[in-house]
Each structure stands twice: as C-alpha cells, then as structure tokens.
Amino acid sequence: xxxxxxxxxxxxxxxxxxxxxxxxxxxxxxxxxxxxxxxxxxxxxxxxxxxxxxxxxxxxxxxxxxxxxxxxxxxxxxxxxxxxxxxxxxxxxxxxxxxxxxxxxxxxxxxxxxxxxxxxxxxxxxxxxxxxxxxxxxxxxxxxxxxxxxxxxxxxxxxxxxxxxxxxxxxxxxxxxxxxxxxxxxxxxxxxxxxxxxxxxxxxxxxxxxxxxxxxxxxxxxxxxxxxxxxxxxxxxxxxxxxxxxxxxxxxxxxxxxxxxxxxxxxxxxxxxxxxxxxxxxxxxxxxxxxxxxxxxxxxxxxxxxxxxxxxxxxxxxxxxxxxxxxxxxxxxxxxxxxxxxxxxxxxxxxxxxxxxxxxxxxxxxxxxxxxxxxxxxxxxxxxxxxxxxxxxxxxxxxxxxxxxxxxxxxxxxxxxxxxxxxxxxxxxxxxxxxxxxxxxxxxxxxxxxxxxxxxxxxxxxxxxxxxxxxxxxxxxxxxxxxxxxxxxxxxxxxxx
Ligand code: TXE
Numbered sequence: 283x284x285x286x287x288x289x290x291x292x293x294x295x296x297x298x299x300x301x302x303x304x305x306x307x308x309x310x311x312x313x314x315x316x317x318x319x320x321x322x323x324x325x326x327x328x329x330x331x332x333x334x335x336x337x338x339x340x341x342x343x344x345x346x347x348x349x350x351x352x353x354x355x356x357x358x359x360x361x362x363x364x365x366x367x368x369x370x371x372x373x374x375x376x377x378x379x380x381x382x383x384x385x386x387x388x389x390x391x392x393x394x395x396x397x398x399x400x401x402x403x404x405x406x407x408x409x410x411x412x413x414x415x416x417x418x419x420x421x422x423x424x425x426x427x428x429x430x431x432x433x434x435x436x437x438x439x440x441x442x443x444x445x446x447x448x449x450x451x452x453x454x455x456x457x458x459x460x461x462x463x464x465x466x467x468x469x470x471x472x473x474x475x476x477x478x479x480x481x482x483x484x485x486x487x488x489x490x491x492x493x494x495x496x497x498x499x500x501x502x503x504x505x506x507x508x509x510x511x512x513x514x515x516x517x518x519x520x521x522x523x524x525x526x527x528x529x530x531x532x533x534x535x536x537x538x539x540x541x542x543x544x545x546x547x548x549x550x551x552x553x554x555x556x557x558x559x560x561x562x563x564x565x566x567x568x569x570x571x572x573x574x575x576x577x578x579x580x581x582x583x584x585x586x587x588x589x590x591x592x593x594x595x596x597x598x599x600x601x602x603x604x605x606x607x608x609x610x611x612x613x614x615x616x617x618x619x620x621x622x623x624x625x626x627x628x629x630x631x632x633x634x635x636x637x638x639x640x641x642x643x644x645x646x647x648x649x650x651x652x653x654x655x656x657x658x659x660x661x662x663x664x665x666x667x668x669x670x671x672x673x674x675x676x677x678x679x680x681x682x683x684x685x686x687x688x689x690x691x692x693x694x695x696x697x698x699x700x701x702x703x704x705x706x707x708x709x710x711x712x713x714x715x716x717x718x719x720x721x722x723x724x725x726x727x728x729x730x731x732x733x734x735x736x737x738x739x740x741x742x743x744x745x746x747x748x749x750x751x752x753x754x755x756x757x758x759x760x761x762x763x764x765x766x767x768x769x770x771x772x773x774x775x776x777x778x779x
Contacts (some may be wrong), residue, residue, distance in 0.1 A: 284620060285323075285617050285619035286382075286392060286619050286620075286621060287622055288382055288386075288486075288647050289378060289379055289382060290741070291392070292379055292383055292386075293378050293381045294327045294522070295379075295383065295483075295487065295504065296327075296328055296383075296386075296483075297329075298459045298488060299312070299332070300329060300330065300332065300482070300506070301314070301332040301333075301334070301338075301505060301506065302332075302334050302338050302342060302372060302485065302486075302504055302505045302506055303346045303485075303486050303489035303490065303502075303504040304338060304341050304342045304345055304504075304505070305341065305342075305345035305499045305500045305503065306493045306498075306499025306500065307499070308486070308490070309338060309341070310332045311332050311333075311334075311335045311337075311338060312332065312368070313335075314332045314333050314334070314335050314338075315333050316330040316332050316333070316736075317331050317333060317479050317482065317506070317507070317508075318330050318478075319331060319385075319387050319480075319481075319482065319483060319740050320630065320631070321386050321387070321389075321391030321662070321665045322388065322618065322626075322628060322759070323386075323616075323617035323619065323626065323627050323631060323660075323661075323662040324388060324661050324662055324730040325524070325631075325661055325662055325663070326402075328386055328387065329368065329483060329716065329761075330534075330736050331482045331483070331506050332506075333507035333508065333511075333512070334505040334506055334507045334512055336515060338505060339505055339512060339515045339516060339519070340770075341522050342474045342503040342504075342505050343445060343447075343474055343503075343516070343519050343522060344472065344521070345503055345717060346445045346472040346474050346500055346501070346503055347417050347444070347445050347472070347521040348444055348499030348500055349472045349474040349499070349501045350442070350444055350470075350471065350563075352377045352491075353498040353500070353501070353595060354467075354470060354472055354498065355411070355470065357472070357495055359414045359415045359417070360414070360415050361462070362411075362414040362467060362468065362470065362614075363411040363412065363413075363414035363415055363468070363670060364411075365495055365496050365497045366407055366408075366411035366414065366464065366467055366468065366495075366497070366730050367407075367408060368409060368495035368496055369402070369407060369488075369492050369495040370398065370404045370407040370408050370411065371492060371495070372461075372491040372494060372495050372767050373400060373403060373404050373407070373488065373491060374404055375493065376487075377396060377400045377401070377440075378396070379487070379656070380395075380399075380400050380456065380484060380487060381395035381396040381399065381467045383483050383484050383487060384400070384455060384456060384481075384484050384733060385618040385619055386619065387455070387478075387480070387481045387482075387483050387484065388453070388455060388480070388481050388618075388629050389453060389582070389618045389626050389627040389628060390581055390617040390618055390626065390627075390665065391581075391618050391623055391624075391626045392485065392618060392620075393621065394580075395618075396583060398581075399454055399455075399456055399457055400455055400456065401740065402743075403456045403457045403460045405696060405745060406460050406461060406464055406522075406745050406761075407460050407464050408455065408465075409734050409745035409746070409761075410460075410464035410465055410745075410765075411464075411466070411468065411469040412604055413465075413468045413469075413763075413765075413766065414560050415467045416471075417440050417468070417469060418440060418469075418746060419437055419438035419439045419772070419773075420437065420438050421435070421436070421633045422436040422437065422438070422703060423637040424428075424436045424776070432554075432779065433777050433779055434776055434778055434779075435776075436550045436774065436775065436776045436777070437774075437775050438772050438774055438775070439771065439772075439773040439775060440469075440663065440766065440770040440771075440772060440773075441470075441770055441771050441776050442466075442469045442470035442471040442523070442769065442770055443469075443471055443523040443524045443548055443769055443770060443771055443773075444471060444472075444522075444523030444524065444778065445471065445472055445473070445474065445521055445522050445523055445524075445528060446462065446465075446466040446472070446473045446474070446522075446523065446524045446525075446769065447473075447474050447476070447516040447519075447522045447524070447525045447526070448461070448462030448473055448474070448475045448476070448525075448526050448527075449509070449513055449516070449525065449526070449527040449528070449529065449537065450462065450475060450476065450477050450478060450485070450529075450631050450665070451478050451528050451529045451530075452477075452478035452481040452528055453586070453629065454579065454585045455477055455478065455481035455483075455484050455485060455762065456484050456485065456488060458528050459477065459488070459505075460667075461487075461526075461528075461760050462475065462528075463475055463502055464525045464643075465526070465760065465765040465766075465768070466524075466769055467497070467501065467502070468768035468769075469558070469766060469770050470503070471510070471523075471524070471769055472500065472501045472503075472631065473501070473502050473503070474503045474504070474505060474516060475489075475502070475503070475505075475506075476505050476506070476507070476509070476512055476513060476516060476537040477504065478509070478529075479488045479506070479507065479508050479509065480629060480630045481629075482506040484685070485504045486504055486506075486594050489503070489504045490502045490653045491504050496500070498722060499731070506577060508585075508639050509529075509533065511665045513514070513537065513654050513707040517537060517540045517541055517544055517547070518540065518543075518544045520566065522544075522546070522547065523548060523649055524547060524548035524549065524550075524768070525541045525547060525548070525550075526549070526550040526760075526767065526768070527550070527551050527552070528550070528551075528552040528553075529553065529554075530553065530683075531554050531555055531683075531709070531754055531755070532611075534551045534552075534553040534567070534756070535551075535553075535754075537549070537616075538551055538757065539550065540620060540676075547577070548768065548769075549748075549757065549758075550757060550758035550759075550760065550768050551617060551750065551756040551757045551758065552585055552711075552749070552750055552755075552756045552758075552760060553586075553711070553751060553754065553755050553756045554584065554679065554683045554685065554709065554711065555587070555590075555683065555707075555709045555711030555712060555732075555751065555755050556590055556680075556682070556683050556707050556709045556711070557587065557588060557589045557590060557591070557709075557711055557712045557713055557714075557732070558589060558591040558592075558593060558703070558704040558707075558713050558714075559573065559574070559577050559589040559592050559593070559713070559714045559716065559740060560593045560700045560703075560704050560713075560716065560723060560726075561573070561593065561594050561595065561598070561602075561716045562595070562697065562714050562715070562717035562719065563593070563597065563598065564698075564717055564718050564719055565593040565716045565717055565718065566604065567601045567602055567605055569596065569716075570598070570602050570716065571572075571602060571605045571606050571609055573714075573716050573738070573739075573740065574589075574592060574602075574606055574669075574689055575606075575609060576739070576740055576741060577589035577592075577689075577714060577740035577741060578590065578667075578687065578688075578689035579593070579613075579625065579687050579689075580581070580665050580741055581626075581685065582625065582626060582627070582628055582629075582665075582667075582686060582687045583650075583685065583686045583687035583688060584628070584629055584633075584685055584686065585741060586711060587686075587711060587712045587734070587741050587743065587749075588740070588741060589689070589712070589713075589714060589740055590683065590684060590688060590690060591680055591690055591692070591694075591704075591707075592689055592690065592691045592692075593691075593692055593694050593703050593704070594691060594692075594693060594694075595693070595694060595700075596693040596694065596695055597696075598694040599671075599691065603652045603669065603671065603691065604670050606652065606689075607653045607667065607669070609651055610653045610654065610666075610667045610669065610679060611653065613625045613667055615658045615659075615660070615664055615666070616660075617662065617678075618767060620622050620731050622660070625661035625667055626664075627660070627663040627664045628663040628664070628665060628686060629663070629693055630663065631639055631663060633663070633685070633686070634657075634665065636684070636685075636686070637684055637685075637686035637687075638657065638665065638685045638690065639751035640679060640682075640686065640688060641655045641656065641665075641668070641688075643677070643678045644670050644677070644679045645680065647672075647673060647677045647679075648673050649670045649671065649672050649673060649677055649679055649690070650670065650671040650673075651668070651669075651670055652669040652670060652691070653666070653667070653668060653669045654666030654667055654668030654669065654670055654687075655668050655670065665686065665687065667687045668686075668687055669688075669690075669691065670686045670689070670690050670691065671690075671691045671692075672690050672691060672692050674692075674742045675692060675703055675706060677690070680692065681707065683709070697722075697726070701729055701730070702727060704730060704731075705729075705730065705731045707753075707757045708753055709751070709753055709754055709760045710731045710732045710733060710751055710752035710753040710754075710755050711732060711733055711734070711750075711751040711755040711756070712732050712733065712734040712735070712736070712740070712741075713731075713732035713734075713735050713736070714735065714739065714740040715730065715735065715736075715737055715738075716737070716738050717737075717738070720737075723737045723738075730742055731753060732751075732752060732755075733748075733749065733751045733752050733756070733759070734747070734749060743761070744761070745761050745762075746761065746762055746770060747761055747762055748760070748761055748762035748763075748764040749761045749762075750764075763767070
C-alpha cells in the first residue's frame with residue numbers, strides 16, 4: 283500500500299511559516315511559541331504554526347469589527363451570496379490541494395477528505411450563500427387601542443449580531459469552520475475562526491481563498507493557538523458578539539459559562555454525544571452489521587454524530603457480533619494518503635492515548651472484546667476498529683464518549699427496555715432506530731431523546747436539516763433555517779401616524 287504523491291502546491295504550503303490570517307494577510311509572529319503539526323499516519327512533523335499573540339488576537343477582532351461596521355455592512359445581501367459562491371468555486375478548484383492538507387494533518391482518509399470534508403463544505407457554503415438574500419423581518423398588525431385616532435404600524439428587522447468567534451475542533455477542520463463562518467457571513471456578520479491546535483493549517487488556506495474570491499479583508503480572520511489561552515481571550519473580548527463552538531462537553535460547558543460572564547453573549551454549543559443505535563428484532567442480521575459499520579466507524583469514529591452504543595435483540599446478538607467480527611477483520615488499515623486504505627489513524631497522540639485507555643477500562647470492567655481492543659501495526663496513531671460486548675449499561679464504555687472506533691453492545695429483551703437504554707444518558711446529540719416496521723419506527727421517534735433521530739441510517743447530515751443536541755449535548759441548532767435566529771438580533775420597530 284502506498285501514499286499518493288503530494289501536489290507541489292501542498293509541499294510549498296507546508297514549507298511556509300504559518301501563523302494567523304488577519305485583515306486579508308498572513309501574519310506570523312516569529313517570537314511567539316510555535317505548535318508542531320503532526321501527521322497522524324507517521325507521527326512526523328509536517329509544519330509548524332506560530333501561536334497568536336494577545337496583540338494579534340486584538341488585531342483580528344478589531345479587523346473583523348471594522349469590516350462588520352464598514353465594508354460588509356455596505357455589501358448587499360445578493361453580493362454577499364455571490365462572493366460566498368465564488369469562494370465555493372475556488373474551494374472546488376482547489377479540492378485536491380485542500381483534501382491533501384486535511385488528510386496530512388487530521389488522519390482523515392483521502393477519499394473522505396475529498397468527498398466529505400471538501401465537497402460537503404462546498405455544499406454547505408452554497409446553501410448559506412443562498413440564504414443571504416432571504417433573511418427578513420415581518421410586518422405585524424398592532425391591535426392596542428389608540429386614544430386620538432392615531433394608528434400604528436409595526437415590523438421586525440433581522441440584523442446581524444456582529445463579530446462571531448467560531449471555535450472549531452480537529453475532526454472536520456474545514457467543514458465545521460464553514461458551518462460557523464458560512465452562517466455568519468450570510469447573515470451579515472464577520473468572523474474570527476480559531477481552528478483546533480491539532481489541525482491549524484487548512485483554514486489558513488481557506489481564508490486566503492476567501493480574499494481571492496473577493497470577500498473583503500477582515501470579514502474572515504483565522505487565529506491559531508492553544509484553546510485554553512486563545513479561546514478565553516476571544517470570548518471575553520467586548521467586540522465579539524457571539525461564540526459558536528463545536529467540541530467536547532467539558533470545554534463547551536466552560537465556553538458557555540464564559541460567554542454568559544462576558545456580558546450574556548449569544549452562544550451556540552455543539553458538543554459530544556454517546557449516541558445510541560437501537561435495532562429492532564425484525565431487522566435482518568446482515569443489514570444490522572451494515573448499519574453498525576455505517577454508524578460506528580466513519581472517520582475512525584471521530585464524528586460527533588456517530589453511534590457508540592448499540593442495542594441488539596438478545597435473539598440476534600450472537601449472530602450480529604459473529605458477522606461483525608468477520609467484516610471488521612477485512613478492513614484495510616493504512617495511511618490517510620493511501621487510496622486503498624479503508625481505515626486510517628486516530629487524529630493525534632492525546633486522542634490515541636484516550637482510546638487506548640478505554641480498551642483498558644473495558645477489560646477492567648469485564649467487557650468482552652469481540653474484535654480489536656489494541657493498537658494496530660504502523661508508525662502512526664493506529665488502533666483496531668473495535669467491538670465490545672458490555673457487561674451492563676453502567677460500564678464506562680456505555681456511558682463515556684470515546685470519540686473513537688469503539689462500538690459497544692448490549693442485548694435487550696423488549697422494545698421498552700431498548701428505549702430506556704437509549705435514553706439513559708445525560709447526552710442527546712443523535713440516535714438511530716432500525717426496523718422494517720415503519721409504524722413502530724414512527725411511534726418510537728418522538729420518544730427518543732436526541733436532536734437528530736435517523737431511521738435505518740446513521741451519520742447523514744444535510745445543510746437543510748437543523749443539527750444540534752438536546753440535554754448536555756448542546757444549545758442551539760446549526761444548518762437549516764434555524765441558524766438565522768442564532769446569528770441575528772430581532773429588532774422591533776413601531777411607527778405612529
Ligand atoms: O476538544 P476541546 P479536544 C471530544 C472528544 C475528544 C475530546 C477532546 O471526546 O476526545 O473532545 O478533544 C478549543 N476556551 N470532541 O481537546 O477541548 C480547542 O482549542 C475556548 C468532540 O480537541 O473541546 C479547540 O479549538 N476554547 C467534538 C476546540 O476548543 C477552547 C470534536 C475544541 O477543543 C478552550 C472534537 C477554552 N478554555 C472533540 N479549550 C465534537 N463534538 O464534534 C480548548 N478550546
């Protein structure tokens with residue numbers, strides 16, 4: 283198995299001195315500490331990125347604020363949409379370059395980087411671009427009596443909230459950033475994006491393309507650095523009006539608290555899950571196994587929407603696990619840049635250590651390792667795709683998010699028990715129900731506690747479908763029309779005549 287050759291422009295990009303992208307320009311601060319970017323397939327350093335200094339964070343936010351009150355406000359909604367579509371065109375033209383940088387820094391299989399990370403990012407960007415001209419208030423009929431025959435007319439304006447700070451994790455470094463700045467720009471806001479310190483490269487390239495597309499300098503800025511220093515400085519800044527965050531539950535909860543303390547700022551939080559998939563008794567074994575592979579192992583399980591808890595009827599569980607074992611054994615594990623690999627490395631050393639620790643926890647709690655449960659050969663952060671039969675619903679592998687390729691199983695005896703298990707968590711991002719009996723599915727869907735419930739599928743997202751969590755999985759919704767509410771203020775205007 284061999285890696286594809288890197289494009290010359292990717293080699294040239296990696297060799298640059300990286301830092302931030304502020305006011306339409308690359309800005310490295312050579313005195314600032316640098317973070318090494320590691321290729322998860324080889325553990326080799328591929329580039330280094332200077333962290334943003336406090337002065338650079340200030341500049342980035344000031345530049346976004348100036349653009350918000352100036353050039354971007356003067357840009358008509360139609361023109362905003364046009365410019366965003368032009369960025370989508372440039373991303374399409376640079377698809378391979380962006381995909382290679384993404385795979386090199388995140389461990390995402392190159393096919394997935396092309397077809398999911400880049401192509402979906404383009405689709406999302408075009409979707410948001412379409413909304414730019416369709417954001418509007420409403421006219422109301424006012425009914426309170428007037429004393430002297432005067433009349434009133436009332437209407438609402440939807441106005442952009444201002445500068446948006448977008449804090450992005452390492453699993454989809456372009457797509458999740460697009461969800462944040464695409465929403466912001468369509469509504470007339472400007473953005474400062476902070477990528478994860480593990481994957482700081484791709485957004486620098488996207489920000490350059492944005493200026494090439496004609497999006498004015500200052501409208502989209504990128505600052506890099508450790509979350510614990512750069513993040514709080516962005517949230518606390520008085521010129522930041524809104525924070526939109528995707529990441530872990532503990533960090534996101536802290537972000538929410540900080541946003542409130544910084545002056546009740548708008549906040550959208552898309553956090554983790556411990557998502558369940560419940561297979562009803564009627565669902566055939568081989569289709570169950572197809573469903574488990576779709577739900578658990580995409581991008582090595584590093585997908586917030588993926589399922590980690592699987593409930594299978596007791597009469598079927600042995601057959602399902604036996605067949606799953608056979609299927610997992612055929613997956614080709616390899617480098618993210620190997621087009622023949624079907625399963626890549628985990629994204630970084632800390633995450634690798636976390637997933638390995640889960641294998642130990644599962645063994646310590648007498649979970650039965652059906653397949654995997656160990657590191658896989660290779661220089662990178664490789665682990666085996668793993669399936670574990672839990673001893674009980676209280677086991678760590680049934681309650682704590684691994685964010686890795688670890689499917690944990692429990693048998694159930696009746697559907698009420700399955701539903702109880704599915705909802706027995708403080709999280710609620712996604713869930714899936716699998717059955718050929720549509721009326722059963724439709725009766726179960728309203729009772730499943732999750733922001734998205736799929737039937738006979740998992741991990742499908744679409745720009746038109748609102749996405750977000752219930753319970754501790756987050757606040758607010760991204761995509762669909764729902765995003766507009768989170769990036770605009772509603773102003774009431776009343777006129778007497
Ligand atoms: O996430 P963090 P990490 C989960 C997954 C993973 C775990 C840790 O379980 O193992 O989170 O990953 C920035 N103020 N998910 O450490 O800490 C940080 O720099 C402001 C689920 O990468 O949540 C990064 O840009 N920002 C998830 C972003 O927050 C701060 C995707 C996310 O980092 C900050 C990824 C602070 N105090 C991991 N501290 C999902 N839901 O998709 C850090 N950050």
